[in-house]
Amino acid sequence: MKEKLLSLCHRLAAHFGPLHWWPADTPFEVVIGAFLTQNTAWRNVELAMAGLKQAIPLTPQALCDLSTQRLEELIRPAGFFRQKAQRLQLFSTYLLDRHQGDLAAMLSGPLPQVRDTLLRLKGVGPETADCILLYAAQRPSFVVDAYTRRLLKRLGLLTGDESYAVIRALFMDHLPHQVDLFNAYHALIVEQCKIICRKRPLCESCPLRPQCPALL
Template identity: 55%
Template sequence: MPRPDWLRPYRTLHAHYGPQHWWPGETPFEVMVGAVLTQNTAWTNVEKAIANLKRARALSCGAILKLNGGELAELIRPAGYFNVKAKRLRHLCAFLEAQGVARHPEKLRDKAELPELRRRLLAVHGIGEETADSILLYALNLPSFVVDAYTRRIFGRLGLLEGDESYGAIQTAFEAHLPRDVALYNEYHALIVQLGKSTCRPKPRCGDCPLRRFCPAAASA
């Protein structure tokens, strides 16, 4: 039996959709903020919240920590769950300050090796695995594959996953079957999100899917 080719979906999606130019953000810190704000909301809402922070000149660690919780929550209101996310942003900024990188958050990557950085991020209140990996990959350019609900759904339908694995098991599977390459991880995750949003939805649109030729779920639909 041939060994599954985990790069085949990537090649097919990239040929179909083209480069995705992720993550949208002008600075590493903006990417970090976006990774927190995008939890449980659409990216369009995150863009509105970040625009509010920019208008208030509050898109920096120092500025966020100077705001009280209510002021920050009001600025990020468009992102939803704004009181909770305000606390999470403040915890992230306090962490960056404690690491000595508040002025230059991108220098966090110099503080430790990737596994230790990931452990430190996961210890920050409100930073889960997907958010931590998004920060590592998109803000710090470190090879940590991001897993989300789209990943689980698509690769379960492709037969490469059972679908009920832990986050860590799915991440390990991808990283074991792919070259350890930041640009590849970046583009692959972005393409997975594009497919999950547009086609491989809870009720899939298999007829429009670029992966349908080798998807067992599409064949049985």
């Protein structure tokens, strides 16, 4: 499995070139993006983030100082804005109360324990936790998303019914725990599934075509 996963990453990298993901200026901006991107497309996150950035500095204190209603208005383009506003303010309050706003301190310590702490916070599921760990904290925690599931299923590496934990373990158990590798790999999977292995895949232009049993 290790060879298959590394080979997949290398083929995608050869096709798309070096990719590095998360477009954010600060680690806390990554956290905001990780909440905003839940159940929505990234272009909607960009719209919401642009409005938010114009209105306030992106700090936990500034998020808490906003009325919830105003925060909802600002992040409305991201969808589920009431839920997301509540989650962002709860996260910010926790960060301020428990770590004096020091995100690096909150995300330091043994990875499994830090991940468990994140997962106990309201609105933080496994994908959000892993995004925060990998992209805000530069910790080697593989991010799984719907694109990962789709691609690995089509390549015959998953049935598609596996849980998030099982899919994540596939990468965590077989790949070296390197932040750059995990960062690039996730970005490459996203690129592949956005551009080529779409819902209606463009197999004729796919770099994985020779190995793909699902060729459509």
